[in-house]
Amino acid sequence: MAIGTLESLKNTANREELLRKAKEVGELAEQYALQADEDAKLPDIVADKIKEAGFHKLHRPKAYGGQDLDYYTFGDIIRTVAYHSVSAAWITYFSIIHETWPAFLPKEGRDELYNSDALMADVFAPVGKVTDDPDGKGYRISGTWNFCSGVLWCDWIALGAIHQMRDGSEPELSLYIVHKKDVELIENWDPIGLRGTGSNAVKVDDVYVPPHYIFPLKRVVEGAVAPDGNYEEDYQIFNVPYIIYFLSGFSQIAIGGLERLVNDFKEKTEGRIRVYNNNSSEKDASNTQRLLGELNIQLKSLKAIANEYMDKLHEYQENGTRVLDEEEREELFARRGYVARTAAELGTRILITLGGNSLYREKHTERFVRDLIAVAAHPTHLYEDAMVGYGKSILGNPGHPMW
Helix, strand or coil: CCCHHHHHHCCCHHHHHHHHHHHHHHHHHHCCCCCCHHHHHCCCHHHHHHHHCCCHHHCCCCHHCCCCCEEEHHHHHHHHCCCCCCCHHHHHHHHHCCCCHHHHCHHHHHHHHHCCCCCEEEEEEEEEEEEEEECCCCCCEEEEEECCCCCCCEEEEEEEECCCCCCCCEEEEEEEEEEHHHHHEECCCCCCCCCCHHHHHHHHEEEECCCHHHCCHHHHHHCCCCCCCCCCCCCHHHCCHHHHHHHHHHHHHHHHHHHHHHHHHHHHHHHCCCCCCCEHHHHHCHHHHHHHHHHHHHHHHHHHHHHHHHHHHHHHHHHHCCCHHHHHHHHHHHHHHHHHHHHHHHHHHHHHHHHHHHHHHHHHHHHHHHHHHHHHCCHHCCCHHHHHHHHHHHHCCCCCCCC
């Protein structure tokens, strides 16, 4: 399908309303940016604004309040928030995607989680220890997970562990869903960037998990949908490769933050006077003019790469493609890695070029750069892993085992 045709799929009926709400969330978060940096969490008023906007329901099945949301608008929502606050975009993005995995649960679990209308968090890292419960049905989970983004505002938390389920033939990665009341919050979030996400650790100790609260991640990656057959066959997330969808927003976050930095670079350059350089005007300097041209071309290139990623999601949805061949899967990993690292590098270049005044926290340049570095450090798009995996797959070998 031609890209021009795919672009016409920006057909979300309430697109402009959603983007207006996204801008409102971003602008509100920006007002509290310094406070969020100090507190290592967004203020509750911002989290409430995200939930009030209804973003968490957008990619639910329609039976639970979801809608047809094209992937371009999905990305634009995230990018719009990120232009003002990378941390708020992170939480907005996660609030949307975390409400897709309940769709893959048995109906009892879907109903209970969706009808609670509570936000959800997860950590995919398979660090938990699981045992079979004596009741012959459920399981018991223990462990400590770092990086639980959004946990401060969520009631349900899905935690990764590898265990052989009763109907399985081998150990497999699944997410075991627990309620916040059964979780110990460990406030250890003190990172270089993404400070507003409040991504603290959680600990559970021998907590019971019923079978309808288990998201069989490995099976979903291999093409499974809801296990009881009671689901919407045209549900868009059932008709794309799940992990490829789930990770699609990270590039949008990076691009939104970088776009803000590029625009700020232009604005600051126009009024910048170099006192140590004969009081010359920086906007007349050819090296700065060249850099501004490079930044804009590179930003456009990253947007094109991310947009083609969304093109792929629409192609998959149209064709009902749930599983990709190895090389295509790894190419999309490489795309995510390239966008994330390039955005962080360009942001750092902007900071260095602007000089000492850009180091002040209240002027926000350094915060956006720190945030972009933190985004690039996420395992789902680590540049080195991504390029090695892609290169291996091009040569006909297995790529990265997870991403």
